[in-house]
Amino acid sequence: MSSESTPALLKGAAGVESTESGGPAPAGPSARSPRSRSTAAYLRYAAGKLAGAAVSLFAVLVTSFFLFRLIPGDPVKQMTGGRQVSTEQIAAMRREFGLDLPLWQQFTQYCGKALTGDFGTSYQFRAPVIDKIAEALPATLLLTGTAFVIYTLLGIWLGARSAWRNGSAGDRTNTAFALTLYSVPSFWLGLLLIITLSVGIGPIPGLFPTGGMESGSTTGFDRVLDIAHHMVLPVITLVAVEYARTLLVMRSSLLDEMGSDYLTTARAKGLRDDLVRRKHAVPNAMLPTVTLLFVNLGTTVAGAILVETVFSWPGLGGLFYQALSVPDLPLVQALFFVFASAVILMNTLADVIYPLLDPRVGR
Amino acid sequence: MTTAPLATTTPLLSAEALKVTFPGRRGAATARAVDGVDLDIRPGEIVALVGESGCGKTTLARSLLGLVPPTAGRVTFAGAPLDYAGRALKAYRKRVQLVLQDPSGSLNPRHTVYDAVAEGLRIHGHAGDERAAVSEALSRAGLRPPERFFLRYPHELSGGQRQRVVIAGALVLEPELIVADEPVASLDASVRGEILALLLRLRDELGLSALVVTHDLGLAWNIADRVAVMYLGRIVETGPVEQLLTAPQHPYTQALLSVLPEAEGEPVVLTGEPPDPSKVPSGCRFHVRCQVLASGEAERAGVAEACRTVDLPVLNGGAETQVACHWAAACGGEA
Amino acid sequence: MTATTTTTPPNPDPSAAPDLSKPISEPPLLEVRNLTVTYGSGADAVPAVRGVDLRVEAGQKLGIAGESGCGKSTLALALLRLLPASAKLTGEILLDGEDILTMKWGRLRAVRWAGASIVFQGAMHSLNAVHRVGDQIAEPILLHSKATPAAARKRAGELLEQVGLPAARAQAYPHELSGGQRQRVMIAMALACDPRLIVADEPTTALDVMIQAQILRLIEQLVADQGVGLIMISHDLAVLADTCDRLSVMYAGRVVEEGPAREVYAEARHPYGRALSAAFPKIGDPASRRAPRGLPGDPPDPAALPGGCTFHPRCPVALDSCATEDQELREAGGERRAACVLVDAPASDRSRSTS
Amino acid sequence: VVPGNPLAPAPSEARADDGKTTLTVAVAQSVDSLSPFLAQRLLSTSIHRLMYDYLTNYDAKDNKAIPGLATAWEPSADKLTWTYTIRPDSKWSDGQQATAEDAAWTFNKMMTDEGAATSNGSFVGNFEKVTAPSKDKLVIQLKEPQATMAALDVPIVPRHVWEKVEDFSKFNNDKDFPVVGNGPFILTDYKVDSFVKLKANKDFWRGSPKFDELVFRYYKDQDAAVAALRKGEVSFVAGSPSLTPAQSASLENAPDIKVNDAPGRRFFALAVNPGARTKDGKKFGDGHPALLDQKVRHALFMAVDRKTIIDKVFQGHAVEGEGYIPPRFSDYFWKPSDGQKLAYDPAKASALLDEAGYKKNSAGKRVGKDGKPLDFRILCHATDPNDKAIGKYLQEWWGEQGIGLKVDCLDNVSDPWYAGEYDLAFDGWSVNPDPDFVLSIHTCAALPSKAKESAATDNFICDKQYDELYKKQLAEYDPAKRADLVRQLESRLYDTGYMNVMAYPNAVEAYRTDHIESITTMPAAAGNIYGQDGYWSWWSAVPAAGASSSSSSDSGGSSTGVLIGVGIAVVVLAGGGLLFAMRRRSTAEDRE
Amino acid sequence: MTVTTDKPESAPTDSPRALARARRRQAALRFWRQYRTHRAGLVGLAVLAVIALLALTAPLLVGADSQSVTNAPGGPMEAPSGKFPLGTDQFGRSLLALMLWGTRVSLTVGLLAAFLSVAIGTLIGITAGHFKGWYATVIMRVTDWFLVMPTLVLAIALATVLSRSIWTTILAIGVTTWPTTARLVRAQTLSVESRPYIERSRALGGGHGHIMSRHVLPNVMPLVLAQTTLVISTAILTEATLAFLGLSDPTIVSWGGLLQDAREAGAVSSGNWWYLAPPGLAIAVVALAFTLCGRAIESVLNPKLGVSR
C-alpha cells in the first residue's frame, strides 16, 4: 500500500495486516510515546503520498501537453477559419501563441507558466484559460458536489442495509435496481428524463426545465430556487448511475466483513444488531468504500461531460467538449489537467484520509 | 537405536557461519534473522531445529535451500559450496527438497494430485515414465492405491493426505535431503504421528536425511537424531536428542522444556515477547530473558558480567553436545 | 466439586440425561442437555454437534478436546446463540438454570458477556482493527452496567493491568500488539463484565510455546481468583490435561469420552482418546522415542458421517458391530464415561446392564 | 484591464417590473467573446449588432445600405476618401453623445493594435488614415478604392469607455454591466454558457424595441432548445444552422408555434479535389487521379439523385441545387440549360464511366486501366447530420455504379482539407448579398503560396476560363452586366464539375406566436429571422397580446421552482420518516 | 475433507493427460452446476445467448439491405406500427432491423475491446506482480498513471486524435480501461505469489516462466474471466458513449450511433421516445446481462460475495 500512489480498490490490498507477530512494544511500560511516533509516521506517510501526487501531477502535465498535439488541426487555421488572413497575420498569431517555437521550448514554457496557474489563452474564447475554467468550475462543482453527497449517502446506506440483510427480498430488489441503473448509459437516462419529465409525455406534464442552469430572470432567493429547479434532472441522472456503484461496493465490502470474527465478538458482548452494524461492521466496510468514493468523485467530475452535454449545464464538461472540437489546445490541455488532477487529488485525499480511518495503514 | 554412528561420516549439507539479514522497512534497523549459524546434516541423519517463533528457523531453512541468498557465510552440499547460478541451483534443487508447514497452501488448488507430484519431474525434464514415478512416490508417501488419488484436487483431500502429497512431490525427484518446515504443525494431533512415522520410514528405507524445523520439542523426541536449539538467529545448544532433551544445559532449552504441559517441576515461564532480530542484545543474546541470570545464579557462578557483555562463539556444526552459555560452561559438569 | 458428592447408582439407561435423583441443590452454572447443531438443511445439512451433554459448576474448569472440525467452536458459539441463522439448534442450554435457547433476544443480550463471555480463537480477527483496544474492552462495560464512559475506560485500564499489560496500552490498536498481547486483551475483555462463565476457544493456538505457557497461567490464575466457570477448548490434550479439572473429548460432533482431566489423559477409555493422548509424546519416555504414534485414516467429514460408531473406520479395536451400532456414552468407572462398546467389559466391576 | 463604467441608471430601470416583456431566444452556440474586437461567432456578432450601432445598416427589404450611425456617406472623386456624416441623436447608454470621434478611435485602434484587429481587421486592411475633423464628420482615406465602404460591418464603440482597456486581445467586455452601447439593446448580464441578457434601449434613435428585455439562452443540445420552445421556456429557436426536418415537422403541429421556413442563403455542395497545388503550381495532397477526368466527375454527379436528397434528407426544407448561387439572390441565380444539366441519370453515368475507361469487373466494381478499383474518400463534418446522411446515400448510389466510397467524418476537417488529402468533400457556404467572396474562392489567386498552408481557396480550383470571367465581373460596374458575367461564371463552374451544388437548404426556425405577435424577416418577404445582417428581427418583434405572460411564465417558472422544491422536501421528509419507521420496526423486530 | 462421492475410479490404462482432460471436463461441469444455482446469472446468460443468436442471424432475419437508405421502406420517423414494430428512423429504415444490425457492432466492439483491455491488463498485472524491483515499480507507475486518467476523457481524446473507425473505438476503449484489470490481476498475483506452493515450486527448481504460466495464470484466470464479462459491459457502455458524442464511425450502425442519430434528428423534442428508448434499453440489457454473468462467475469462484441467486 505504501508504495503505491493510488489506493487499491481491492479489499485484499486494503486490509493490511501486521504480519509480524512481534508487535512494536513489549508488554512492559515503555518510555517512548507510541502516539507521537505514529503521528510522525503518519506525517511521513502523508508526505510520501503528497510527493507521489506531485509526481503524478507532473506526469499528467506532460501528457496533457503532448497528447493533444496529436489532434489533427492547426489551431491558427481554426481561429482564422474562413476569414481572409494574410500569411503575416498567421505568422503573428503563431508567434502570439508561441506555436513557432520548437516543441520542447513550448513545453518548458508551458510548464513554467502552468506552475503559476497560467495555462495560456484560449484560442476560441480569447480569454485566459484559467478564467474560462474558473467560470465553469462552480457549475460543475455544484452539480457533482450535490450529486456526490446524495449518491454517497444513498449508496452507503442502501448498500449497508442490503448486505446486512443479504439475500432478503429487500436486498434483492436493491441489488437488482442498482445493477440495472449501473448498466444504463447515463446520457440515455438523461434524455429519457428530458422526454418524460421535461418535455412531458402523455399525461405527464413537463415539470422541469429542459436544460441550462438558470433561466436568467431571477435574483436572490428565487434564483436559488431556480437553480435548484434546473438541477433536479441532472442530479437525478448522476445520482442514479453513481449511487448504484457505491451501493454495490458498499454491499460487497460489508459482505466481506460479515463473517468476521470481530462481529461475532461484538454480538457476544450483547450489542444490538443495529449497533453491531453501525459501530463495527460499517466502519470497517467503509474503508474500501471510502477509497472508491473519492476516486469516483474524481471521475464523476470527468463523467459529468455527458450529463452536462445532455442538460446544457454550463460546466467544465461542456467546455471540454467544445474545446476538443476546435481544438482549442490550451483549453483542452488545461481541462485535461484539471480532470486528471481531480482524480489525483481525490486519490491522494483518500490515501491521506485512509490511515485516519484505518489505523493499520501508514503507521 | 537404529542409526549408525554418525560423527564419522562427512556432512551432506552444512551451513558455515551463515548469516541472513533483511533490510528494515521504512528506516528500521536491519533484521539479523540468521546471525552466524554452523550446522551440519549428515547422510541419513534427522536433525530437528527448534526455537521460539521468529528466531530465524524458517529463514535458515530457506537459505539452506538457496531460496534466500546468505549475506555472509556459505552453504555447502556434498562438499561443494552452493552455486547460485540458475542451472546449478536447479540441479541442487533436484537433490534437496522442501516440505512446508501448511499442506493446504503448498498445493496449488488448481492442480490435481498428479500434477502436483509430477511438477518436479516436469521442471527437471524427467526422461522416464512419469506416471510410474508419480505412482511410486505416492505409494511411498502412503497414498495407496495411487491411481485413486491422481485426479483429486487438494480440497478433496484431508489435511494428512495433503501433506502426504507434498511429501510425495518431494520424493518423486529422489532427493538426498528433505528440509521440512514445521511439517505437522497445522495437522491434527491424530494425524501428526502418521506423517512423522512416514518421515522416519523414509529415512530408514531410502537413507534420506532431513532437517525438521519445529517449535515442538515432543516432535524432536519423536523422530530426530539430533536437536539444534535456536535463539535469535543463533544456535545456542545442540546435541543428540536423548542427551539434550533429558539434560538440557542452556537455560533457554531448560525453559522451553519446563513449560511443556507434562513437564515435572515448576515451569519457567520466560517473560516478555521474543526479542527482535533487529535489536540483538550484546553479550549473550539470551541474557535479557535468562532466568539463571535473573535468579542470581549466574552471579553466584561468577559469570553474570560475561553474560551481559561477552559475546559467545558460534557453535560448530558437529554432532556432539555443545552449548553456547557462559553459565553452563562455568559449571558444565554438574548441570 | 458437587459432582463427586453422590455415588452414582447404576443407571438403567445410560443415555439418559443428567441424574435427576441428585439432591436438589442450586443448579449447576452451565448445563447443556442433548444439544444438537445442524448447519443448513436438506441434503446439504451438516450435523456439526450431535447430542452433547455438558455440565460446568462454578469455579470448575472443563476442557473440550477434539480434532479440527469436530464441532468444538460450534458448541462454544451455540452456548450464547451466536451461530449464523443457517444453524438449527435443539436441546437445552441452561445457564444458571435459564435456557439460553428459549430466551427473548433482549434477555439474551443481557446474558451475553455479563453472564458468560467468550475468548475467541484467533485474537487478531476477533478484535476490531479500527477501534482502540481500550474502547473495545469498555464497550461491554458501558453496555451492561450503568458506568460512565470515564469509569468504563478506567475499568478497562485496570483489566489490562490485571492481564499483565500496562493500562496505557488501552490506546493501542490491535495491530500494534503482538499475538500474545492481543490474546491478553481478549482475556481482559472477557473479564470486563465479571461473567460467571468464560468460554475460551483455543486461546493459545497459533501462539508460541512460551507465550502459550504465559497465557495458560494467566487464565488459570484469573479463574482461580474469581471463581468463574471455565470451558477451555483445545486440540491439545496435554495442555487441557494440565489446565482443567475435567475433560470431554469430542469426535464428530459428539462427546466420546469424559472424566477427570488427568485420568482421561493418562488412561483414556475410548480408543480415540487413547490415540489422542498418545499423539503427545512425553519427553524422556523411551516408548515414544523414534516411535511417533498416530491414528490411521482421516477425520470424518461431518456432512457425510460413517454409519454406526462414527469412529469405527479408524478404530484399531473395532468390532463388526461397530459398523452398524451407534455408541452412546456409557459409564466407565469413577466419574468417567466413554462411548465405546469395549469400555465396561474389562474395566467395569459392575454387572453389565441388559439391553 | 477593465474600463471603469460610469453607470448612469437608464430611465427604463426605474420602471416597474411587472408587465415587463421578455423575448427569450434559444441558441445552440456559445459566446466566444463579447468584445466586438474579438467576437467571430454568429451569435456574438449578432449581439454586437444589437449593442452598438454600425455606420450603416442593411435594408430589411432589399439588403441595400441604409443609414446607421452615419446618416450619409460620400466618396471623393478619386474614390479614395470617404466622408461620413454622423447622426447627432445617437447617445451612449451612459448619456454621452456618440460622435465621429468614437468611430475614428475604433477604426484607428483596429489599424494600430493587432489585438483589436482580430475579428474585423480585414475591413481596415485597406485604410490609410481615419480622422474625425468634427463631431459629425468621419473621414476615411483608403490606399485603394474599396467597394464595400457602405458595408463596413464594424461596431463603433464608445471611446471614453474603451480607452481604458489595456490588452485588447484579452479583454472580453463581460465584467461590467450594463455595457455602455448605443444600439437598440443594452447588454445587462451575461453568464458563460448560460445566457446573455439585454434590455431595450428606450432612447434608441430609430425607436425603442417593443420587447423590454431580450435574453439569449444557451442550449448545448439543440434538441433541448426545441423542447424548450415547445414548453414555452423560450420564445424563439434558431437551428444551427437549421431545425431538423423532424423538429420542424413536430413543431408545425404544435399549438402557438410558427415555423419559419425561409429560403436559405446557403448552398450545399459536393466539392472535388482537382489536385491540390500552390500558386506556383507545386502539386501536393493525394486527391484521386480519376477525378481529374471530367467524365468521372460528371458521372458521379449524375449518379446523385438530388430530388431524393431534398425529399429524404431535407424533407422538403431545401431547394434542389443547380447553379452556384442560391435562388434567393435572384439577380445572380443561374440554372443550367437542359443540354448542360447533369440530371440524375444512373444509366448515363454508367456510360460515362465506361467511356472514361472505368469498366465494371466481374464483381461489379469499376476498375481503372491499372486494374485498381475506383474507391473514393469523402470528407464529412462529424457535427453535421446532413453530411453523414447524404454520405450514406452517396455510398449506395455510387456503390450501384461500382464505385467505393469511404465517408471520413471528422470534427475538424481543415487539416486534410488544407493538405489536399481528400478526394471529395461536403462543402457549403453562406452567400452574402454581394457574391464576390464566394466567387473569389475558386480563383487561382486564392491558391496557397505554400503547400498545406491555409489560404483563401475553397477546394484548389484553378481554371483559366473562370479566372478571366471573374476578373471581368470585378471590373464591371453595370449591375445587369455584372450579373450576367456572374451567371457565366457559374455556368463554367458547373461544367467543370468540381463544385456540384446539391441543394440550397432552407433556414428553418420557429417561434411562439403567443409570445411574439409579429417579427420582421429579412428579406421581408420569405426571409429569415436569426442571423440577419441587421438588427431588424429583435428590434421589430412585437410582444403578443398575452406576452407579459411570457415574462410571467418566467416568474411562473420560479414559482414552479418553489413548488418543486417544496415537493422534493416533502418527498425527502416522507422518505426519511418512512425509513425511520422501518428502522424502528427492524429494531423492534429484535432480530440478530 | 474427503469427498465420498467418488465415481468409479478411472481405468488405470488411460494416460494421465486424457484423465486430466476428463477431469477438467468434470470441473467445468461442476462449475456449471454451481453457476446454474444463480438465477440472475442464468437469466444473464440466456439473454446473452438470445442476443448473440440475433446478432449472428441478423443478415437472415432482416436482410442485408435493411441498412440501405435508398431502399428505405418507410417514411421518416414513423411511429411503431405493425409494419415497423419499432418505427422508422429519419431515412425511413426499420428501427427494428437497425437495432438487430447494431447488435453486431455493439457486441463486436464490446468483446474485442474487452479482450484487448483484459489481455493488456492481465499481462501487465501478472508480470508486475511476479517480478519485483524496478520493472514492477515502473510498470505500476504507468498503471497508476493510466488509472488517474479519467477513462472517458482519455478515450474521448484518443478517439479525437485517431481517425474515426470501429477500430479506433476498440483501441480507445481497450487502451484506457486496462489498468483496473491490471491492478486486480496484480493484487491476485501478489496473493498467489505469497502462497506456499509458489515457494515449493521455486524450491523444486521452477523458473519465472514456469511459475507464471503454471501457477499464477491458472489461479488468475477465473478472476480474469469474471473481469472480462464486467469489462465487456463497460466497453459496450463506453462504445455507446463515444458514439453518442459522435466520436465513432458514423457510417456504421451501432446502438450508441442510433442514439446519436435520434438526438441529432430531434427525437427528444419531438417526443419520439420509440426512437430513443430501444437502443438505450438494448445497451442496458446487454450490459446488465454481462454484469450478471460476471457476478455469477465471481460468486461461484468466491461464494463469500453473497450474490443473490
Ligand SMILES: Nc1ncnc2c1ncn2[C@@H]1O[C@H](COP(=O)(O)OP(=O)(O)OP(=O)(O)O)[C@@H](O)[C@H]1O
Ligand atoms: N522476507 C523477510 N523480510 C524481512 N524480515 C524477514 C523476512 N523473513 C523473515 N524476516 C524476519 O526474520 C526473523 C526470523 O523469521 P523466521 O521466519 O525465520 O522465523 P521462524 O523461526 O521461522 O518463526 P516461526 O516459528 O514463526 O515460523 C523474523 O523476525 C522475521 O520478521
Ligand SMILES: Nc1ncnc2c1ncn2[C@@H]1O[C@H](COP(=O)(O)OP(=O)(O)OP(=O)(O)O)[C@@H](O)[C@H]1O
Ligand atoms: N457456518 C457454517 N456453515 C456450515 N458448516 C459449518 C459452519 N461453521 C462450521 N461448519 C462445519 O461444522 C463443523 C464443525 O466446525 P467447528 O468450527 O465447530 O469445528 P472445530 O472443532 O472448532 O474445528 P477447529 O479445531 O478447526 O476450530 C465443521 O465441519 C465445519 O465445516
Ligand SMILES: [Mg+2]
Ligand atoms: Mg517459520
Ligand SMILES: [Mg+2]
Ligand atoms: Mg474451532
